Amino acid sequence: MLEALRQSGGHRSAEAVGVRLTDGGASLSRGTVYKVLDDLVSAGIVMLADRGPGTALYEIADVWHHHFVCRTCGVVIDVPCQIGSKPCLEGDLAGADIDEAQVIFRGRCPKCVTDGMASRP
Ligand SMILES: [Zn+2]
Ligand SMILES: [Zn+2]
The missing domain is CATH 1.10.10.10 (Winged helix-like DNA-binding domain superfamily/Winged helix DNA-binding domain)
Structure with missing residues (x-):
């Protein structure tokens, strides 16, 4: 597996x-x-x-990292975590034991940004 x-x-x-x-x-x-x-x-x-x-x-x-999801083509790209280990974000939740925080970045991937610019007159 x-x-x-x-x-x-x-x-x-x-x-x-x-x-x-x-x-x-x-x-x-x-x-x-x-x-x-x-x-x-x-x-x-x-x-x-x-x-x-x-x-x-x-x-x-x-390596612990986050992900970027392109809204246009749906590609998933690894985004390096600035902290490098989890949890890299402090959740503001009293009494909770948080051991992981995964962030999803959304937007347009470099390819779609380039394509978008190319198709513009
Ligand atoms: Zn894309
Ligand atoms: Zn990944």
Whole structure:
């Protein structure tokens, strides 16, 4: 499972990881794939890239970072975390034990900005 994620690299949906696994001959139900991915996320080995509504994306958790989601093309780009470890934001919630804060940046990716400028008269 971890190998499948590592080999495909970047941000993958559970479906994509599952397809990759079944390619190798193993047959796994979608539920099993989610279950294993969930366990890996809990163990801190795999990171869940939160991009808001839609498919959750999984990736190998090597360096803690945030994500940028392009409103135009939907591409997900890694954004380095300025602190580098979690939680990098202090949540103002009395009595809570916050251990993680993931930020989603939204806007237009460099490509869409360039395309937008190119199509302007
Ligand atoms: Zn874009
Ligand atoms: Zn990422």
